[in-house]
Amino acid sequence: MRRGLLDCAARLAAESGPGSVTIQAVAQAAGVTKGGLFHHFPNKEALLQGLFADLLARLDGEIDAFMQIDPQPHGRFTRAYVRAVFADRARPEGSLWAPLSVTMIADPSLRGMWNEWLADRLARHAETDGTSILEMARFAADGLWLSDLLGGDGGAKDALLHALIDVTKSEGEA
Amino acid sequence: MRRGLLDCAARLAAESGPGSVTIQAVAQAAGVTKGGLFHHFPNKEALLQGLFADLLARLDGEIDAFMQIDPQPHGRFTRAYVRAVFADRARPEGSLWAPLSVTMIADPSLRGMWNEWLADRLARHAETDGTSILEMARFAADGLWLSDLLGGDGGAKDALLHALIDVTKSEGEA
DNA sequence: TGACACATACCGACCGTCCGGTATGTTTCA
DNA sequence: TGAAACATACCGGACGGTCGGTATGTGTCA
Numbered sequence: 224m225r226r227g228l229l230d231c232a233a234r235l236a237a238e239s240g241p242g243s244v245t246i247q248a249v250a251q252a253a254g255v256t257k258g259g260l261f262h263h264f265p266n267k268e269a270l271l272q273g274l275f276a277d278l279l280a281r282l283d284g285e286i287d288a289f290m291q292i293d294p295q296p297h298g299r300f301t302r303a304y305v306r307a308v309f310a311d312r313a314r315p316e317g318s319l320w321a322p323l324s325v326t327m328i329a330d331p332s333l334r335g336m337w338n339e340w341l342a343d344r345l346a347r348h349a350e351t352d353g354t355s356i357l358e359m360a361r362f363a364a365d366g367l368w369l370s371d372l373l374g375g376d377g378g379a380k381d382a383l384l385h386a387l388i389d390v391t392k393s394e395g396e397a
Numbered sequence: 398m399r400r401g402l403l404d405c406a407a408r409l410a411a412e413s414g415p416g417s418v419t420i421q422a423v424a425q426a427a428g429v430t431k432g433g434l435f436h437h438f439p440n441k442e443a444l445l446q447g448l449f450a451d452l453l454a455r456l457d458g459e460i461d462a463f464m465q466i467d468p469q470p471h472g473r474f475t476r477a478y479v480r481a482v483f484a485d486r487a488r489p490e491g492s493l494w495a496p497l498s499v500t501m502i503a504d505p506s507l508r509g510m511w512n513e514w515l516a517d518r519l520a521r522h523a524e525t526d527g528t529s530i531l532e533m534a535r536f537a538a539d540g541l542w543l544s545d546l547l548g549g550d551g552g553a554k555d556a557l558l559h560a561l562i563d564v565t566k567s568e569g570e571a
Numbered sequence: 572t573g574a575c576a577c578a579t580a581c582c583g584a585c586c587g588t589c590c591g592g593t594a595t596g597t598t599t600c601a
Numbered sequence: 602t603g604a605a606a607c608a609t610a611c612c613g614g615a616c617g618g619t620c621g622g623t624a625t626g627t628g629t630c631a
Binding site: 398429430431432433434436437 | 583
């Protein structure tokens with residue numbers, strides 16, 4: 224049931240925008256009443272945190288998968304991060320992140336989850352991904368993601384992807 | 398009066414977050430009642446659009462100023478864009494964009510204004526700022542800006558700024 | 572010059588809606 | 602029979618927006 228509620232909330236966010244993720248709507252979509260929902264989540268924040276935790280876990284796994292098939296140590300995490308962003312935007316059903324992210328940006332507790340996740344991974348890969356160049360590449364991926372979120376041109380970004388991956392492979396400076 | 402309302406709305410957003418920009422709060426801050434506010438703005442969207450248009454004009458001017466003191470044609474707009482982002486985040490009173498942007502990301506009409514502004518400037522500087530490398534640099538600036546918005550580490554980013562400016566000066570590929 | 576018509580700027584009360592949350596039943600099942 | 606898993610009914614509050622009304626000009630014309 225808990226799973227069902229989270230799935231319905233995710234579907235709702237994806238289909239009707241972040242504003243439509245209300246307690247009532249989620250409950251109804253899951254075939255439950257509000258009372259039922261509040262039995263599983265103490266409040267709305269907990270539900271959003273559950274949603275976001277799912278998404279973070281997914282991203283975590285995806286990045287790990289990309290890292291495992293990458294032979295070069297230097298910039299391994301950054302490359303995986305960039306590839307995950309591009310993989311997400313290429314999804315035919317639309318980005319999984321888009322709707323929730325709008326909520327995330329506005330909600331301090333979700334922002335905290337994101338910052339913790341990122342800080343943790345950066346600490347784990349400080350040896351291989353600590354340079355400014357790599358930071359730039361990750362920021363560029365974030366920027367692209369933001370552009371998609373804002374409805375930017377949406378043109379082909381193959382050249383950008385290659386430029387980013389290229390940049391992560393030069394071990395030039397500290 | 399119209400100006401006063403916009404200024405109060407901006408101040409309110411900067412001081413108490415984007416969620417605090419309600420019709421009543423803005424009216425009260427400006428020493429006016431809701432009825433008075435609605436005399437100057439037909440609805441809330443118009444007020445937000447007015448706010449955002451101000452901000453875009455400001456950014457426009459700042460970028461033009463940066464461009465005028467830049468001797469090298471190639472990547473001139475991108476460098477100015479990057480510098481404007483860094484200048485904004487260095488502001489002691491906090492970023493002008495931060496609070497409004499959260500609203501912008503959620504509001505389709507404001508997103509449209511941003512997209513139009515960007516598309517226009519990109520078209521005007523297609524000759525000098527059309528390469529993938531420069532696009533990457535701009536995206537990286539956006540990513541940094543987003544990171545600030547999310548409350549990222551906030552460490553010194555001097556190295557990143559230099560790396561970005563450096564990258565815009567290499568006229569390597571198309 | 573003074574009276575009338577009219578527009579602008581603003582007030583303040585009110586409405587409908589929606590949302591998160593609570594308090595209290597009712598069913599189901601071990 | 603008793604606790605978990607729900608349903609039902611309701612509350613309080615905020616928010617965007619509307620509406621009738623008022624005070625203060627401002628132009629017009631006799």
